[in-house]
Amino acid sequence: AQKITQTQPGMFVQEKEAVTLDCTYDTSDPSYGLFWYKQPSSGEMIFLIYQGSYDQQNATEGRYSLNFQKARKSANLVISASQLGDSAMYFCAMRPYSGGGADGLTFGKGTHLIIQP
Amino acid sequence: ETGVTQTPRHLVMGMTNKKSLKCEQHLGHNAMYWYKQSAKKPLELMFVYNFKEQTENNSVPSRFSPECPNSSHLFLHLHTLQPEDSALYLCASSQRTGMGGAFFGQGTRLTVV
Numbered sequence: 001a002q003k004i005t006q007t008q009p010g011m012f013v014q015e016k017e018a019v020t021l022d023c024t025y026d027t028s029d030p031s032y033g034l035f036w037y038k039q040p041s042s043g044e045m046i047f048l049i050y051q052g053s054y055d056q057q058n059a060t061e062g063r064y065s066l067n068f069q070k071a072r073k074s075a076n077l078v079i080s081a082s083q084l085g086d087s088a089m090y091f092c093a094m095r096p097y098s099g100g101g102a103d104g105l106t107f108g109k110g111t112h113l114i115i116q117p
Numbered sequence: 118e119t120g121v122t123q124t125p126r127h128l129v130m131g132m133t134n135k136k137s138l139k140c141e142q143h144l145g146h147n148a149m150y151w152y153k154q155s156a157k158k159p160l161e162l163m164f165v166y167n168f169k170e171q172t173e174n175n176s177v178p179s180r181f182s183p184e185c186p187n188s189s190h191l192f193l194h195l196h197t198l199q200p201e202d203s204a205l206y207l208c209a210s211s212q213r214t215g216m217g218g219a220f221f222g223q224g225t226r227l228t229v230v
Binding site: 004033035037042043044045046047050091093095103104105106107108109110 | 152158159162205207224
């Protein structure tokens with residue numbers, strides 16, 4: 001079984017500052033993927049970034065980067081130069097790689113990020 | 118259309134009603150999922166379909182009945198629901214193989230009265 005822990009229920013950040021959202025995970029699977037999603041008030045889950053457990057380099061997608069520390073089982077999301085539109089719920093998730101199986105994602109409880117002008 | 122589309126966006130139903138949620142994906146994926154998001158709880162995986170075959174059912178009550186006629190369409194049939202079933206129901210799709218992310222629809226906000 002997998003478990004995702006997000007310890008920050010809510011965060012307030014000043015516009016244009018960088019923000020780090022914490023995520024730790026627990027799994028016995030040797031191969032897995034880690035994901036971050038953004039959920040604005042409209043409800044849609046928006047895929048942001050992905051990191052494979054065997055990837056040597058940290059993933060980056062525009063202003064998003066994933067600080068992957070495998071030994072510590074952490075996969076923090078870093079948003080650079082935050083914008084007002086970044087205000088939303090952010091979810092960390094993982095999926096085991098069972099050799100082709102369509103296993104579903106396990107999600108954390110989320111962090112509510114509010115960007116202040 | 119592109120992405121994952123869910124209809125309806127909002128649904129209010131009585132406990133004796135029968136309704137269906139629809140999901141359609143235009144991404145060429147071959148796995149589809151139903152998730153439930155209740156207030157103050159993490160997203161819960163309900164059902165997984167892999168090439169139209171149900172591969173996972175996470176102890177979901179029988180008042181929720183999924184149907185996957187093909188790789189692009191997924192339904193969730195609802196009957197005799199309870200008020201505690203009120204939640205946001207999200208559909209997602211992904212490739213069966215590889216480690217790509219799942220893509221979600223906008224969800225159906227369900228209220229059971």
